[in-house]
Amino acid sequence: MENALHVKNLSKSYQRRVRKPGLLGAVQGLFSSQTEELHAVRNISFSIKRGERVGLIGENGAGKSTTLKMLTGILVPTEGTLEVLGRVPWKERRQLALNIGVVFGQRPQLLWDIPVRETFRLLKTMYRIPEEIYQVTFTEAVKRLGLEPLLGTAVRQLSLGQRMRCDLAAALLHAPAIAFLDEPTIGLDLSVKEQVREYIRDMQKRFGTSLLITTHDLKDITEVCDRLLLLDKGKLLFDGSIREFERKFANESRVVAELHQPATPASLKKMGAEVKRHGGKIVASEGHRLIVEYRKEGAAPALTQIILKRQKVADLTLEKTDIETIVTRIYRRKPDKK
Ligand SMILES: Nc1ncnc2c1ncn2[C@@H]1O[C@H](COP(=O)(O)OP(=O)(O)OP(=O)(O)O)[C@@H](O)[C@H]1O
Ligand SMILES: [Mg+2]
Incomplete structure (x- = not known):
């Protein structure tokens, strides 16, 4: 099977201003030129095949979002190489955007003043989505994610959970080859979480999408993914099937x-x-x-x-x-x- 993405010896460090404790320290920090390096992702390597469904887990601050940001071209790696659908994300972000779907649950992307329905139409034009694909993805999203009552509302006026559902629908509207979903079930109630998982599963099956999902809800992994990556303070501690994970770590x-x-x-x-x-x-x-x-x-x-x-x-x-x-x-x- 062909690789959808490939990551080799990938690292990302952030430069942070050194701050002394206390309010005065914080203010001084604004003017200080002293910086320290924070190693958010440390030398990780992995590949994802076409159609694979992979979950990425790890504690708060483990480096999950940083990894996804590099894969989607938002961040430039400090070291290492990465390729998504044969392209280097930070160099070819625009071309890649047509073939990937992205959700950052902690920060929903759609924040516009126009109604949901118009937002989707606009995305259809931007992504040049063929009518026959749009008919499937739009209709399915509306039906499966219960969007009908929200279509006339401005995106800005939606609740977090409502916006999350629209965000997910928007990310999959062009039936992307790969979907990067960073906490796609955050803030959702239990029944909506189930709906969202079912929707992701169905769309994955229908279009053979490769999935990389980060989450703190392990049900997202056990119900949607077949493979698990565990980041531990920026390092890849485990990469394998869920069964192997249980076998290795379960007592x-x-x-x-x-x-x-x-x-x-x-x-x-x-x-x-x-x-x-x-x-x-x-x-x-x-x-x-x-x-x-x-x-x-x-x-x-x-x-x-x-x-x-x-x-x-x-x-x-x-x-x-x-x-x-x-x-x-x-x-x-x-x-x-x-
Ligand atoms: N823009 C930034 N500047 C400096 N440090 C950052 C920046 N973004 C993230 N970090 C740091 O990098 C580390 C990894 O952050 P990241 O957001 O990738 O974690 P995460 O695994 O997504 O955590 P969470 O589960 O809380 O979302 C953390 O220590 C964080 O403080
Ligand atoms: Mg995160």
């Missing part, structure tokens, strides 16, 4: 059984050996509760059967470390070392 999964009677030491011993052979370990037997932990993928059915065979079980649950828990653990793992 133990557990089978928790509520027993009719506490397990006897003798039965625990026998069961312990059998459980071990199947990749598990009895980590607790407290009164009526028995907990078996395992790391091996696919071990749950065998372990469950062993427990059911050896004990009288009243209830049984499987606890898997979900992706949110894993990500929270990674974010909390270490002190800030910028």
Whole structure:
């Protein structure tokens, strides 16, 4: 499969004025010529194939928006190379604009005084969108994102969530080859988030769009993407499928059984050996509760059967470390070392 974009050893540093603490320091800082370098993105490399759906996650300040800004030609990299649809974004931003769609959720792009419907018509002309494409993208957006009641309203007068929906519709109006969506579900209520994900998924399928989405809502990733990139203080800490991510970072999964009677030491011993052979370990037997932990993928059915065979079980649950828990653990793992 052909690459939609390719990034190699990409870095971005910002020059920041050094400021002393306090109000006086802030004022002095305005006139100071002393600067410091902030390494927002540090030597990252990755490619995205045509039609791939990739999620980019990371803590606040990890460098996600900076990466997207370089990919969309808004920022010039400090070091490294990047190519989007065979073009260098910061050199060929205008040509690229016709083939990419961009949403910056923290700062919606459409801020015009004209009604939504007119905004879309204007974009149609600007992007030279063929009528048959526009008919599909416009009609679908209106239907799927519930835009009908908003079409006559000036963009400026929309609420954040309403504007976000219009922004997304606008970004996909020309059925771009790649969509860069920076927090496309920010500020949306739960049902609208679902609508937005469904819309992105459908448009992706219909036009084979390559997607790069950043988000703090991991459902956006698990429901829309098949691959995950994790930025950690500007560095790429993980690049792979969501399953690989879980496999690499998830700790133990557990089978928790509520027993009719506490397990006897003798039965625990026998069961312990059998459980071990199947990749598990009895980590607790407290009164009526028995907990078996395992790391091996696919071990749950065998372990469950062993427990059911050896004990009288009243209830049984499987606890898997979900992706949110894993990500929270990674974010909390270490002190800030910028
Ligand atoms: N224009 C700028 N000038 C100086 N520093 C900046 C600028 N923009 C971003 N930074 C810094 O670069 C780092 C990365 O910022 P970036 O906006 O890429 O993070 P992010 O991953 O998008 O975070 P968030 O989840 O909060 O949106 C941060 O430390 C931020 O303070
Ligand atoms: Mg950001």
